[in-house]
Amino acid sequence: xxxxxxxxxxxxxxxxxxxxxxxxxxxxxxxxxxxxxxxxxxxxxxxxxxxxxxxxxxxxxxxxxxxxxxxxxxxxxxxxxxxxxxxxxxxxxxxxxxxxxxxxxxxxxxxxxxxxxxxxxxxxxxxxxxxxxxxxxxxxxxxxxxxxxxxxxxxxxxxxxxxxxxxxxxxxxxxxxxxxxxxxxxxxxxxxxxxxxxxxxxxxxxxxxxxxxxxxxxxxxxxxxxxxxxxxxxxxxxxxxxxxxxxxxxxxxxxxxxxxxxxxxxxxxxxxxxxxxxxxxxxxxxxxxxxxxxxxxxxxxxxxxxxxxxxxxxxxxxxxxxxxxxxxxxxxxxxxxxxxxxxxxxxxxxxxxxxxxxxxxxxxxxxxxxxxxxxxxxxxxxxxxxxxxxxxxxxxxxxxxxxxxxxxxxxxxxxxxxxxxxxxxxxxxxxxxxxxxxxxxxxxxxxxxxxxxxxxxxxxxxxxxxxxxxxxxxxxxxxxxxxxxxxxxxxxxxxxxxxxxxxxxxxxxxxxxxxxxxxxxxxxxxxxxxxxxxxxxxxx
Numbered sequence: 271x272x273x274x275x276x277x278x279x280x281x282x283x284x285x286x287x288x289x290x291x292x293x294x295x296x297x298x299x300x301x302x303x304x305x306x307x308x309x310x311x312x313x314x315x316x317x318x319x320x321x322x323x324x325x326x327x328x329x330x331x332x333x334x335x336x337x338x339x340x341x342x343x344x345x346x347x348x349x350x351x352x353x354x355x356x357x358x359x360x361x362x363x364x365x366x367x368x369x370x371x372x373x374x375x376x377x378x379x380x381x382x383x384x385x386x387x388x389x390x391x392x393x394x395x396x397x398x399x400x401x402x403x404x405x406x407x408x409x410x411x412x413x414x415x416x417x418x419x420x421x422x423x424x425x426x427x428x429x430x431x432x433x434x435x436x437x438x439x440x441x442x443x444x445x446x447x448x449x450x451x452x453x454x455x456x457x458x459x460x461x462x463x464x465x466x467x468x469x470x471x472x473x474x475x476x477x478x479x480x481x482x483x484x485x486x487x488x489x490x491x492x493x494x495x496x497x498x499x500x501x502x503x504x505x506x507x508x509x510x511x512x513x514x515x516x517x518x519x520x521x522x523x524x525x526x527x528x529x530x531x532x533x534x535x536x537x538x539x540x541x542x543x544x545x546x547x548x549x550x551x552x553x554x555x556x557x558x559x560x561x562x563x564x565x566x567x568x569x570x571x572x573x574x575x576x577x578x579x580x581x582x583x584x585x586x587x588x589x590x591x592x593x594x595x596x597x598x599x600x601x602x603x604x605x606x607x608x609x610x611x612x613x614x615x616x617x618x619x620x621x622x623x624x625x626x627x628x629x630x631x632x633x634x635x636x637x638x639x640x641x642x643x644x645x646x647x648x649x650x651x652x653x654x655x656x657x658x659x660x661x662x663x664x665x666x667x668x669x670x671x672x673x674x675x676x677x678x679x680x681x682x683x684x685x686x687x688x689x690x691x692x693x694x695x696x697x698x699x700x701x702x703x704x705x706x707x708x709x710x711x712x713x714x715x716x717x718x719x720x721x722x723x724x725x726x727x728x729x730x731x732x733x734x735x736x737x738x739x740x741x742x743x744x745x746x747x748x749x750x751x752x753x754x755x756x757x758x759x760x761x762x763x764x765x766x767x768x769x770x771x772x773x774x775x776x777x778x779x780x781x782x783x784x785x786x787x788x789x790x791x792x793x794x795x796x797x798x799x800x801x802x803x804x805x806x807x808x809x810x
Contacts, residue, residue: 451660451718451722452721452722452727452730452734453714453717453718453720453721453722453730454502454505454506454714454717454737455733455734455737455738456717456721456730456733456734456737457498457502457713457714457717457733457737458499458502458733458736458737458740459730459732459733459734459735459736459737459738459740460730460733460736460737461495461498461499461502461740462499462736462737462740462743462744463732463733463736463791463794463795464491464492464494464495465495465496465499465744466743466744466747466787466790466791466794467481467787467788467790467791468481468482468492468495468787469747469748469751470747470751470786470787470790470791471783471784471786471787472769472773472774472782472783472784472785472786472787473769473774473779473782473783473786474783476779476780476782476783477780477783477784478780478784480492481784481787483695483696484694484695486610486611486694486696487692487693487694488692488693488694489693489695489702489705489706493695493706494706494709496558496695497646497649497695497698497702497703497706497707497710498706498709498710498713499562499740500561500562500565500646500649500650500653501649501650501652501653501656501706501707501710502653502710503562503565503566503569503650503653504565504569504649504650504651504652504653504654504655504656504657505653505654505656505657505660505714506653506657507566507569507570507573507650507653507654507657508573508653508654508656508657508658508660508661509657509660509661511524511570511573511574512657512661515574521574521575524570524574525571525574528566528567528570528571529567531563531566531810532563532564532566532567533563534563534810535559535560535562535563535566535741535810536559536560536563536564538559538741538745538810539557539558539559539560539562539563540553540554540555540557540560542557542558542559542745542748542749542752543557545749545752545753546752546753546756547756551626552626552627552630553627554627554628554629554630554636555624555627556624556627556628556629556636556638556639556640556643557629557636557638558638558744559741559744560638561638561643561646564643564647565643565646565647565649565650566650568647568650569647569650569651569653569654572584572651572654573654578655578658581651581654581655582655584648584651585648585651585652585655588644588645588647588648588651589645589648589700589703589704590700591644592641592642592644592645592699592700593691593699593700595615595616595641595644596609596614596615596616596691596697596699597691599615601613601614601615601618602618604618609691609692609694609697609699611635614697615641616635616639616640616641616642616697617634617635617639619639619640619641620634620635620636620639620640620641621634621635623640624636624639624640637695637696642696642697642698643698645698645699645700645702645703646698646703648700648703648707649698649703649706649707652680652703652707652710652711653707653710655676656673656710656711656714659672659673659676660673666718666722666723667719667723669718670715670718670719670723671715673711673712673714673715673718674711674712674715674716676708676711677707677708677709677710677711677712677713677715678708678712679708680704680705680707680708680711681704681705681708681709681712682708683704683705683708684701684702684703684704684705684706684707684708685701685705687700687701687704688701688705693705717730732795732799735795735798735799735802736794736795736798738798738802738807739798739801739802739806739807739808741808741810742801742808743794743797743798746794746797747790747794751765751790754768768786769782769783769786773785773786773789
């Protein structure tokens with residue numbers, strides 16, 4: 271009895287090793303040997319979740335596979351012999367009923383693809399079946415060396431794992447990857463279009479009030495642009511880094527990529543404000559891309575090393591800490607709690623730290639200054655929270671509902687905080703961060719519902735195209751504007767000449783200024799469309 275049981279265990283383990291050997295040969299033959307089969311054997315991991323199911327074994331597949339296997343390539347004999355060996359030895363062990371099926375599923379799938387017209391590439395074979403073979407063998411070894419389950423129980427457990435879908439081995443049944451949310455690109459593109467529009471009026475003295483930043487407290491649609499872009503950056507952090515972490519990329523490698531990207535963004539920001547004179551004595555150190563770089567770097571690090579609860583605590587800490595700094599720390603000559611232009615703590619730090627390297631229009635402080643970057647990091651973290659919601663394995667309608675609900679709660683929180691700490695973009699107050707994050711949640715929820723759920727995509731296509739090269743288009747728009755402003759023509763610049771001769775005669779000053787901005791935005795779209803047609807997608 272003992273000898274029989276021992277021999278059965280040895281036989282089963284031997285068959286498992288041969289099955290894994292077959293899988294490794296097959297992987298080498300398919301030129302996808304990079305697949306980490308060893309991961310499926312790791313005792314610390316659970317069974318590998320399979321993307322497909324297991325067909326019932328069909329005898330005709332066995333005959334067809336073995337009869338036609340010599341048409342695959344020169345190694346057919348080795349593989350056929352090994353396959354037959356696994357099958358023959360597995361007959362006495364019920365465990366390898368599942369391996370038996372997998373073996374011929376793999377052979378059949380290989381022949382099926384190779385026999386297609388035009389010879390479809392071997393790399394298109396679904397890797398889930400290969401991982402399933404390794405998972406089956408791992409379960410066998412665990413049962414004999416671990417919990418002592420009988421082979422028949424392993425078969426049931428393995429078949430349960432593989433029965434998540436019923437038609438995995440045919441090409442048409444391979445599950446498609448989750449589709450990218452078109453609404454996210456549309457929202458990013460619309461934000462970029464509005465950014466270009468408000469940054470390039472024909473005449474800055476004649477502009478509609480909503481297309482100007484709020485003078486101090488309060489907000490306009492123009493004040494929505496930058497926090498929305500930062501919020502989208504945070505959302506993209508969740509979607510991108512989550513996928514990379516799931517793929518097994520170590521955090522140390524991700525960190526190096528994050529630091530590299532942040533450094534590139536910061537240097538590009540310096541370039542925008544240095545061009546075309548490159549006067550380093552007054553070079554602006556903070557700015558739009560610089561703030562994006564800092565927020566991206568810190569928010570990414572927080573995402574990598576904390577969970578959802580930790581990220582919520584970071585948001586609360588940043589907003590509360592900034593609020594206390596602005597209201598409790600005294601400014602020399604002004605005292606504590608001053609929120610006017612000259613007496614607030616954020617601008618005081620800009621004056622003493624940045625000095626001559628502040629924004630040239632304000633000279634003594636920067637709207638993207640040092641201290642006000644703290645709540646802007648919270649804005650990016652709010653975007654990370656939105657990414658967590660979008661990654662939930664729930665129906666799109668449910669996720670959209672949660673986005674809309676959370677957005678309205680944040681709007682209410684921002685308005686309540688406005689009573690004590692006014693909504694102010696130039697100071698990026700905590701109430702401003704809450705309110706704008708809520709607005710972004712609501713806007714994206716509406717976009718998701720209309721574009722991805724209801725299918726209204728045609729009208730948003732220009733914004734989608736802009737959103738695919740957002741940073742590049744921003745760089746082009748800023749550098750071209752500086753270039754036109756610094757090319758002398760007559761008593762003014764080329765930009766002035768274009769506006770005065772082509773746009774000013776067409777309408778009143780405020781409408782002519784708007785026409786120039788619209789034309790400039792359309793020019794940026796034309797550039798983005800040209801890049802899209804040529805499939806030029808520049809990623810930092």
